[in-house]
Amino acid sequence: MELLSGADMIARFLQDEGVEYIYGYPGGAALHIYDALFRQDKVKHILVRHEQAATHAADGYARASGKPGTVLVTSGPGATNAVTGIATAYMDSIPMVVLCGQVMSHLIGEDAFQETDIVGVTRPIVKHSFSIRHPSEIPEVLKKAYYLASTGRPGPVVVDIPKDMTAPTERYEYIYPKKAKLRSYNPVTRGHTGQIKKAVEMMLKARRPVFYTGGGVVTGEASDGLTDLVKRLGFPITTTLMGIGAFPQSDDQSLGWLGMHGSYESNMAMHHADLIIAIGARFDDRVTNNISKFCPTAKIVHVDIDPSSISKTVRADVPIVGPAASVINEMISLLQGREIVSSEALAEWWQSIDGWREERRGKLYEPSAAGEVLKPQEVIEAVCRATHGQAYVTTDVGQHQMFAAQYYKFDKPNRFVTSGGLGTMGFGFPAAMGIKQNFPDEQVVCFTGEGSFQMMMQELSTCKQFGGGVKIINLNNASLGMVRQWQDLNYKSRHAHSYMESLPDFQKLIEAYGFTALKVQTREELESALEKTFADNDELVFLDVAVDPHEHVYPMQVPLGAMRDMLLSKTERT
């Protein structure tokens, strides 16, 4: 029998669970745990410079690897600093376990130094949370935390650990629990066969079908199955922002992504469809636009692992509760030997779609002229070429995020890492750092803006200490571009606080941390700067590119309109 202190149990459990990296920041209530981590060398701890970055780095790692991220913070401000990152992971259903130190049990509720009721604070933004009440519970509670975080619809789990639970003097038996026992939690493992059959029959008879798939296909590791299914049927497919890469975007059946800034052909196809096959997507307001005008002629098949996602905003005609991978595989086997009933109608449908594609070909944006400041879209396209579309790409939030999603083409899942649900500025750089530290041989690009970057730029110091050859592409328009765009459209161009006065000299700033920074002012300088940026995959490089501040993101759905109601440029609309 092995007797361990609570702190040592945590360190041992993390080893036994196969956790490679923890992102964290020490403090009083977490010190016993930090001491236990110090006395082992299997689990690597990355010391961030702000707890929010710890959660984003763990989140980036989770999104790229599919495995849960792990965060360790202290009580009070350590835990509250992590809140934005926990909410980010919650909104995008990302598996994460956040271990929070807490003041000693007997002090809880007394407004002790660095005390916060973090379980209470995070309650609406976690999948579940635990408070440790006895050291002997630690292995079982941690097992439950990892199990809950990574199964069903994934999400963040908070574990609150009062300091006395980890006291080095109190030792209890440690056994690594192989399984978590939870009587009230049994995620579905397969969909209802009758419903799946019904869906397949509708798919075979559909005249204007479209697949609409989301992050659930990526987290559910169902991309291969989805690609197979869509290729077999020959249907068009659009994905959500979170679902990008689940089906290769270079394939002719891909219409790109949909919604507020989605492609013209995606939104048009959705509006005119007679059958929408939604898989692992949640019909959120950035996709549907006005619910009452949403896709008036479409029947809806909705596959999701979370029953509460189904018919939450748009009523499903055929609801299927189940994991994307197993439902898709069942659909494929039901399709064996079956023929599409109305292949002529499908051919006509493709003609309409190709027509929409043709309407916008070459009109997406106006490239810069020689000697002029670059358009942000051009920069994204150039980076996509320079990395052969193979990089892990993270973004912050705003115009650059939408441009990155529109103009970088992804053929693989888990490659586009963005805060889709919460829209967290500051996410991109620490997320990229988390990915790069775990996949050092891969190219990792962070598209950011000078607004977002300044929210988490302290992590340059973390990269200096632990390495992290991230390529930061700063699309610098000296404005909060998306805010400015809305002010142009809705507030007669009154740019209330969307202009970033007094920007730092980024070159000096980056160099102060010992990294390379490059500056691009005109289109002529871009190619050679990109060559230098990507020359050494291990080196962090900050590429500061001046871009046109007047550029808007289009298409843009008209508020309260249908999917097809879009502004296409500053002068055109549907």
Place this chain on the structure above:
Amino acid sequence: MRHIISILMENEPGALSRVVGLFSQRNFNIETLNVAPTEDETLSRLTVTTVGDDRVIEQITKHLNKLIDVVKLVDLTEGSHIERELMLVKVKALGAARDEVKRTVDIFRAQIVDVTPSQYTVQITGDAGKLDAFLEAMSPVGLLEVARTGVSGIARGDKVLSL
């Protein structure tokens, strides 16, 4: 429409706040709430009455089921059921009104459980409508204090909410 949802949940600290928090977080409404441990000490039974159309009620039950602490739930209003609430009321009982209060208590099959020279304390059980009617009948006399438990309920017949 009004629904009565009964929940078996883990008898753990924090479980109740998760259920209640869900209602405010998702903009659902709670009319009454009633909770106590069951004969199995690891479980609590919570009964909530709420109002909403079918879409809202579907979302409420789905989100409640998603909570890890919720083990099982039933919407009692989907079938025939028994609904009861207990209320304690202090009313003025002076002069001629004293007899009138006693008569009304008898009509409602309530009980007087405490007496002072100027007041009666009345205990009454029934569905929410009956309790409302009693309060209305008593209000001219003078209500001093009202304590209601909130609705509890159970399905009629063989149906059982248990593990």
